[in-house]
Amino acid sequence: MVVGDFANEVDVLVVGGGPGGYVAAIRAAQLGRKVTLVDKGELGGVCLNRGCIPSKALITAAERVQQIKEADRMGIRVNGDIAVDLPELMNWKDGVVKKLTGGVGTLLKGNKVDVIKGEAYFSGPDTVRIATEKDSQTYQFKDCIIATGSRPVELPSLPFDGKRILSSTEILSLQELPKRLLVVGGGYIGLELGTAYRKLGSEVTILEGTDSLLPGVDPSLVRMVTRKLKKLGVTVVTGAMVQGGESSEDEVRVTAQVKGEEKTYAADVVLVAVGRKPNTDELGLEQVGIQLDERGFIKVDKQLRTSVPHIYAIGDVAGGALLAHKASYEGKVAAEVIAGMPSEVDVRAMPFVIFSDPEIAYTGLTEQEAKEKGYDPVVSRFAFQANGRALTMDSADGFAQVVADKESKQILGVQIVGPEASTLISEAVLAIEMGANAEDVSLSVHAHPTLPEAVMEAAEGVLGQAIHMVKK
């Protein structure tokens, strides 16, 4: 420490106020710790400010437009054009974000968490320097939780310019609808936003390097989405390796190697969504000796401890699934461990949700994974076409599928593609966590007519007893 430097002493220091950090701070405070939380940006992190929430707001608005267009099928005539006022839409979305980030601030205050707006940098194994707008001070902590999250990966051949070559952050705040939108990367972020802009009126092309959209997701689920994209008029180019691009006054041109052929794509803006990388590089972690894995994520154990035992890491920065609910769950575990509880990461069913059209959600094991783990799985699929509620919603594409252990009928995994899959997956998560078997789900009365009946019937199918499906 520099002579004359005054160290503020804090009990638990949380670095980062995203869904990992703010939840960790609140749980630690609930357990009686004095907590200080520092964030250099806005509370709520990526998820609230430039991730989950704004993207879902745009997706909902875009879906509303689509529903108005399709209302004709129900005899609802909408005369005239549907006009989307993008600045006003963005305003509405910003209002939603503000309400939620404000709520996070209120919760932190209500739990007596000290919040500092500033950038943290480790100066030793139990000290950080926090640079605020005014000054820079040293804080000494007993325990620390690193929750600094992640940021978009830049393609060196197609660097972000904030005008035409954009990351997910900027595409969530466009003030003008692009006539032509090019999306580089067919992962969930590119797919969700590409679909939304298509529904708002843009011409959309998605370039994906591998041979399928949503690499890593069960192809039978992806197939339903690919089909709908075609219907919506989204151009999907797989096996497209982007070589580079250049923007001019009035457009951006991107070249890609597509199955051995060089192709050029012109657009008004290009969204580069090829992945995310951890915010570990400007934290001074090397001075503390915190170990990273080969991709730069912080290595943690089951209790979220880093290689320095009184420093924990949670959320995106700790790798694994880069999801908000995973970050929050880990935040609670880390806070509990700090408070002396024997908590550890003990998840049997992490839900994965993609807000595509139709939505995809899955948890637990796929049939393939179940086999690899040595189970003898039985798979039962129930189509939304046979679900009354889905038909009344005019949204019956897709299915719910249950993977169960043949012998015990224990539910091992659930995959859903279809309306409200994002909501439906919660029952599956609880079933797996509780060790429920297919009979438990099928004997639970599901309200009629509702979408969750599809999950119940898929479970009945495991027993060979679905009512609205004939045994093949």
Added chain:
Amino acid sequence: RRRRVPAAPSTRRLARELGVDITQIKGTGSQGRVTDEDVRRAAAALQE
């Protein structure tokens, strides 16, 4: 292959709190479910 012990999240937490390894417990619940009682019994046995 080691089967997953069927046990609710709260029961798994209880096992951690009482310092017992849930994979070593034979559940007495339906279809071998490990109950809170099973965990407490195993913890008591460890005490002896």
